[in-house]
Amino acid sequence: MAQKTFAFFPEAAFGPALNSVGIAQAVERMGHKAVFLSDPGFVEVYEGYGFEAHPVNLSEPMPPEQMAKFWEDFINSHIPNFRKAPIDQIDNYVKECWEAIVDSAKWAEEDLPAILAKIKPDVISVDNVVLFPAIKHFGVPWVRIISCSENEIEDDAIPPHLSGMSENDTEGHAAFRAKFNEVIKPIHDDFNEFLKSTGEEPYPLGQFFEPSPYLNLLLYPEPVTYDRAVPLDPARFQYLEGCVRQDKPYQVPTFKKNNDGPLLYISFGSLGAGDTDLLKRLIELVGKTRYRAIVNVGDYKDSYSDIPDNVIIDSWFPQPSVIPQVDAVIHHGGNNSFTECLYFGKPAIIMAYVWDGHDNAMRVQETGHGFRSDRYEWTDAELIEKIEACLTDEAMAARLKETSAHMQSANGQEKAARLLVKLAEEQ
Incomplete structure (x- = not known):
């Protein structure tokens, strides 16, 4: 088979970006070419892995460092809203996110046609929550990658995306959908006007993207999938079982205290690291226990002092190399952290x-x-009880062992690459 070109266009966040890197590496191992369409701030990330990357403006052009600061400031300005229930974040954080996401689709439409014409990809993979019409119009198969929660592909029988609700809370589901649609309607109306300007049909209220008619790749692992009213068609929807990337090795350092104690890894991701008060509270708690902890504090390392001898902090860790060596993880629920733990x-x-x-x-x-925990409304005793359960619950350990074996046997990156190459071959 002649060499094919596969274009990847992930959202400008490390989770989607690095998942696509893993799939792209598998595509190249099969003898094909992978290129990236990239937010300008992420071009160096892809080039650092040896890929060709083409900048696509997703907002008013600005230097990459200024763009990174914009999103850091955006997240930090919403720290008070982190205390709210998901339904109460709709009219602040969620609303502002969707405004920015819709603007990104409009900006991308200016750059994408010329870039695609230059690259001439055989297949385009998009990991985002919004439609980029130029990709749909280019005339080659396009693939949707869903690296966030599986309920990004909605179904009436499962909790709405972003709601954090129980499967059985059907009244809550209805209330969340109603409020989401009410708040989002002006943004959605504006998006539909944009779609109309590109020749696209409008989307129903609340929808900003559609499943690909060709192939959809879900990062979610099957052992934790939802029981849908309408099962996803396996001809178009495939699970990648976490698709965990490989990273550089990590050796756990020697701790000055509790060096034989259970080891925790604590991380709220690069953006969540701005919540320094919460991380300081967790560090202080660990300092009073028999545990050890490795803590990712992002770009805020200078904000910390008096670190206990059983805690090590740093600005970044090769997470897929750290998690296998720890006993339990406290994290923010980002899908990379979620799937890597499983x-x-x-x-x-x-x-x-x-x-x-x-x-x-x-x-x-x-x-x-594992456990969900309120972000702020917990006592030391309550959190230690959850940690101890993570360390001693035999039923949980058996379930995790089974899920891990299932995911590791799947080799999600290779599976994704095979599916993409097969799609290219069929054209």
């Missing part, structure tokens, strides 16, 4: 703050793979 069979306590972290927190608890 992939390596590690129990998690999820303190969600925004987006699909709420859904993943509920899912980890409802499927018996």
Whole structure:
């Protein structure tokens, strides 16, 4: 088969970006070419892995460092809203996110046609929550990657995306959908006007993207999937079982205290690291226990002092290399952290703050793979009780072992690459 070109267009966040990198690496191992369409701030990330990357403006052009600061400031300005229930974040954080997302689709439409004409991809993979019409119009198969929670593909029988609600809370589902549609309607009307200007049909209220008619790849692992009213067609929807990337090795350092104690990993992701008060509270708690902890504090390392001898902090860790070596994880519910804990069979306590972290927190608890915890309303005793359960619950350990074996046997990156190559071959 002649070499094909596969274009990847992930959302400008490390989770989607690095998942696509893993799939792209598998595509190249099969003898094909992978290129990236990229938010300008992420071009160096892809180039660092040896890929060709083409910048696509998703907002008013600005230097990459200024763009990174914009999103950091955006998240930090919403820290007070992290205390709110998901339904009460709709008219602040969620609304502002959708405004920015719709603007990104409009900006991308200016750059994408010329870039696609230059690259001439045979297949385009998009990991985002909004339609980019130029990709749909280019005339080659396009694939939707869903690296967030599985309920991004909606179904009437499961909790709405971003709601963090229980499977059985049908009244809550209806209330969340009603409020979401009410708040989002002006933004959605504007998006539909944009779609109309590109020759696209309008979407129903609340919808900003559609499943691909060709192929949809879900990062979610099957052991924690929802029971849908309408099962997803396996001809078009395939699960990648976490698709965990490989990262550089990590050696756990020697701790000055509790060096034989249970080891925790605590991380709220690059953006969630701005919630320094919460991380300081967790560090202080660990300092009074028999545990050890590795803590990701992002770009805020200078904000910390008097670190206990059983805690090590740093600005970044190769997370897929760290998690296999720890006993339990406390994280924000980002889908990489969620799936990596399952992939390596590690129990998690999820303190969600925004987006699909709420859904993943509920899912980890409802499927018996860990616990959800309020982000702020907990006592030391309550959190230690959850940690101890993560360390000693035999039923949870058995369930995690089974889920881990299932995910690791699947090799999601290779599976994704095979499916993409097969799609190219069929054209």
